[in-house]
Amino acid sequence: MYDPAAVRRPETPAPDTRTLVCGHDRRGPAYRSRRSAGTGDHLLIFTAAGAGELRHAAGRTRQTAGEVALYRPGTPQDYRTDPRTGAGPASWELLWAHVRPPASWARLLRWPEEAPGLARLRPEPHTAGAAEASLRAMVAHSRTAHAFRLERAMNALEAALLHLVDALPPGPAHPRVDDRLRAVLDLLHARFAEPWTNEALARQAKLSTSRFAHLFREQLGTTPQRYLEAQRIGRAKELLERSGTTIARVAAEVGFDDPLYFSRRFAKHAGASPRAWQAKPEARPDASPAAPPRGRHAASGGDAAVPPLP
Template sequence: MEEQHVARPHPDLDAELGTIVLVRPGTPHDYGTRGERWHFLYAHLHPKPDWLPLLDWPEVASGILQLRPAAPAAERIASRLRDAVRHQHSVLPQGEQLSANALEAALLWCDTQNPKAVRIDDRLLRVIELIDQDLKAQLDVPGLARAVNLSVSRFAHLFREQLGVSPRQFVERRRLDAACRLLELTRRSIASIAAEVGYPDPLYFSTRFRRHTGTSPTAYRR
């Protein structure tokens, strides 16, 4: 007689407001609501190889993984997912890549809330958000330390301890990485891009850009 295999249903799992659920491929599942109204964001994805470490979440049932991020992080994640949807409907030829970048950003924010990963201090997450909100602002160490009520020395020590670089190095990397994206995705002048990411002097920007990437902004764009 042929052996019969019957899939056992998963136990009921609650997903409260802000909960993030990851369902592995091939996992039988169903979902519903206990109330009359509900709303959620979702994405079907084929993860890039370098995304796989970002998907190592706590497993609450076979094939079902969950995170319960703190409220500020949950909103950041939701915002990035909304960006991913918006870029999918963009008429820009770069829309697909922009959508993938937004999805990756959502997963990176998820990783900050993963108990299996190295947790980053909430104050540093706030600083990272401040940096990304306006790269052309005066992002000096004393100002960033004041924004999260830390002394300069304590802030600098905590930043290097958890992120592996100084605050100044982190800001420069963020600015130059943003410049790379603008060079790839727009036809704006190099001077305009330099100002947008916090370098009012285009010559100084080109010098730092070459040191960061090994090539000039013009060659990088080509």
């Protein structure tokens, strides 16, 4: 049985993940990363080309192009370029993300486990392609100087996870979503600040308003407007965590014209006012565990920057 404590290899530093740290790498045959105690975040690794080898309690797993792995917090991590891929300088191309996901992502991360704490998916090519495009967008957003690069990168990562839902075993936790609704969901995640009505969303889905509302509630378990509001409040939480951002600006950024109405809706969803959420992180009902001390590989501000190693 694999015992990470028995492997005498240098430990890879863990990034300082406050929300998201991500990247895109091409690794040669000598590449290996090991963290015997894991990290305090989730680590997603998508293989874009070549192959990697994941070592775990149940043995070893070869991960090839289009496949994706998810390490849960505290799970030992030990992965490397697969030695069978040859001696090229780019034997393993991977897109990766260390993320502290919001509570609303819980269903998106219920993947089947290959070993304790290590989940994997083998999506169909069209699903893998869509997920890869979103992950590349995540990295691209993270590398800009845009004031909201973190929010854009998180939005792209969530889009990738929504695509990967198609690779999950069907069941109550992961019902298949109608393609017409999926197009609407993509729209709501990308353009949540716009004043969407049920009629406008129904036109996007090419359905009557009544049929659209019924199908949405049947498959998503909520109404289109409640879903849209949840997306807005989720983004508002992230914005409020940025120092110096005013509540009025956050309200406008996520699609609320009236800051007072925004504050009431925020408190209903979050269990705290926007001001309290911004001022006292430890009081947040769904606050993430504190990040470890900043190290030499830490991203500036913990916001979607790219350190040397995944």
